Amino acid sequence: MENNIQQEYNDLVKRRFEELDELKKMGIEPFAYEFDVNSDSEDIKNNFKDDEHRIVKIAGRIMAIRRMGKASFAHIQDHKGRIQIYLKKDELAEMYDAFKLMDIGDIIGVEGFVFKTKTGEISVHTQKLVLLAKGLRPIPIAKEVIDENGNKIIYDQFADKELRYRQRYVDLVVNPDVKDVFIKRSKIISTIREFLDSKGLLEVETPILQPLYGGAAARPFITHHNALDIDLYLRIADELYLKRLIVGGFNGVYEISKDFRNEGMDRSHNPEFTMLELYVPYKDYNWMMNFVEELFEYVCTKVFGTLKFTYDNLQIDFSRPWKRISMIEAIEEKTGVNVIKSDIETLTTVAKKLSIDVAGLNSKAKLIDEIFSAAVEGELIQPTFVLDYPVELSPLAKKHRTKEGVVERFEAYVVGKEICNAFSELNDPLDQRARFEEQVKMREAGDDEAHQIDEDFLRALEYGMPPTAGLGIGIDRLVMILTNQPSIRDVIFFPQMKPEVK
Template identity: 60%
Template sequence: MTDEQHAQNQVHDQEQAAAAEALNDQMKRRKEERDLLEKEGVLPYPYSFDVRNNACDIKKEFRDDAEEQVSVAGRIMAVRKMGKASFFNIQDSSGRIQVYIKRDEVGADAYRIFKLLDIGDIVGVEGYSFKTRTGEISVHATSFMLLSKSMRPIPVAKEKEVDGKKVTYDAFSDKELRYRQRYVDLIVNPEVRDTFIKRTKIVAEMRSFFAEQGYLEVETPILQPIYGGAAARPFTTHHNALDMQLYLRIANELYLKRLIVGGFDGVFEFAKDFRNEGIDRFHNPEFTQVELYVAYKDYYWMMELVEQLLQRTCIAVNGTDEVEFLGHTISLAAPFRRLTIADSIKEYCHVDITGKSEAELRNMAKDLGLSLDPKISSGKIIDEIFGEFVEPRLLQPTFITDYPVEMSPLAKQHRSKEGLVERFELIVGGKELCNSFSELNDPQIQRERLEEQARLRQRGDDEAMVVDEDFLRALEYGMPPCAGLGIGIDRLVMLLAGEDSIRDVIFFPHLKPE
């Protein structure tokens, strides 16, 4: 460590120590205030309050010619304590509103109690709406009630004027801290709520779309004795009573197909899935996807359904079928471009993977500058080439179709192209958003595919699938032709909300320990 780095670390440590001391002082003062309130007979944490209005509606419904009685509750976010009258702002789930409180109206005892309150405390206010001399719609308090004493100060952004411009400082803007303390993030950065409200609208719109088609929403096991339906490493756990190892599901595909075997024509599930993989801007080990399976359909039909679904959902939540994402305007207006995976690699890498052996593919990857694990097979090599050189360049919605059979052991063999399967991935904004197959329903071929996956596991591919005998037994009873689809909800929310990290669309993303 250089002397300069050592000095920087010392300064950082001193700043941290000073911040900790200041925090302790504030918490100590708040504890003393709480004790005083209790001596005054004030409950710092009462049981309820009759809320009849919110900040947004009070402002929206205000009329100059009518005095409206209101009852509103929220967190104190700013306060200007004066002599016999004060102003403070409260924030509820709809927004902020100013409150005016006067000693002569609420009483000397109540006003003294008000002066013991802090930014961050939650209060209930009764009074009437009015407009101040500056034209701000506010609440004139006739009574108030402490609802929750905040023992820890919330970060409060401050503004100062620099060269005639307002500059914000001390904002709660550190990304990692915001993810770790999402509850604080939501308090002091209320615009964050908009993303999660949009997430709820997206799921509701998709659920409505599927229901209109007559598909049944179902629930399937999260704890599974055999994991399957995707190429991924699972999380494992142990069931004490049964003395058996179980896995958190990596996908719900195989259970939903069992329901198609059982006679349902269309089933879907919004599922929490878990994959024991790395964490980055687009991956979280716990994530949400919706899977849909429809009998008697194929992947051509499913492409059209996806176009309708995404365009409708985008319009429903954003009012338009265009979104701004990572500095690009992306159109979700149908139809989307369609391109085979071989043609996409030929277009962007100027090499032809068609009919090439594993050794030839490995040499191609090497010539392109890829360093590959010697244990991976042909399908993984193609996937690496596509993921590195093609996928990031596909900004507008593009169906990538017709994958090598080895990459898609659960998909039906292509009806006219030897060695390929009927599969598509929808790439938008440079990342996979959807995955779909004409589902394999021949139990003999499915067994051969899963046994080949088992051989790949023996070669060292720990993401290869395992043989699921019960699923094979279900197929032996007969599954009709079927189209399946999986859509990553977190990535869809990222796209429609214009967020560049999956952590910004998950309330509590996984992080390294503090």
């Protein structure tokens, strides 16, 4: 293993292995078992008092070193930030010599008292030093230089996007803003949970491995269960199992889970993604629109302290009420065609005029979806509810109570991206069976994303499911927008990547 690492690198790695050997010869364990940390960089700086001789124990990664013979300064970085430490040879004795064998990237523990240097920097005067982990690979540290015109020039920045995604552990060390995005992500999710719990919804768990996949139009990942000798699917959605729980009598359930869709990848799609789904009995999609506005208001205000955001230089305001438009009317306004009344040939002609590749678009549902994406989506910058989708696009939603050819469904869009999807859920088992059978015809005609017939789900509906409102929110895309990140990969710790080429 050591040889493999050294072959990959240059003399810098060779030197680190030599330092490792020297440390071992000095009797110093280069990979410690523990260190009793009692403070962090933020706490030390925020609570400094000139007249207090405070003893602290802090640990972190060395990010800068300035050696001056019998004394040295260094900056270490912990989970809260950076702080300077001061080391003197006559106080640390052998460990000062050991410090000469330590590099940027090594993790150390320091015990000492807090003081302020002559330049006013709060620091830790090291009285005890412990090596916790010797770094065998150098971390990329950006160097800042101010040119003669006062401009800041940064060299050796760890900026290659693909490398940052592959080596997120390095990205988090050297790019502090990245860590902040993921802290925000965690707070967004915990605040969503807080809001839903306060509304009396119960968080539940449903199967990831499913004998039938459903709840969305997508291609699944397939795996095999050896003991049962059957193929299973990684879920593409949680919907059908959560609805079974509504049949069982729960008064509102939600799940924040990983879903999987065997599809292409782009700036807003990853094959493994985080989804919130929730279902509330005795409600409809009109109620759910108000619920979504309230949820967003709560999360944005609590996590960010504002309802106004900037995404890719676009100004967004999540204040209530959001704009509401009809999908059918929006398409007709842009194309002059009523997609409900049009046949496949007419829709194909419209799609071609919009420069849509119609290969494989062999159903009205797919054509309408692509036409909407091309003609309307990009202009939906402010939060907007798009209402009343064609029946062909929504096999799990109730038909509209007053409008022919559409269902009671909405999707919310912001900055041209879909952020949630909701229905007045279909609870008529006879209508649901007919919709599933129509999906089977679409599958036989070549639509490999069409829904299967789930007989157990139909059986559940036959026992009776109350009128129900359902909602799905893509967490990754939501975090992208709220933290102003250009790609879904920027908000997923370890996004899916092609195998690394050696």
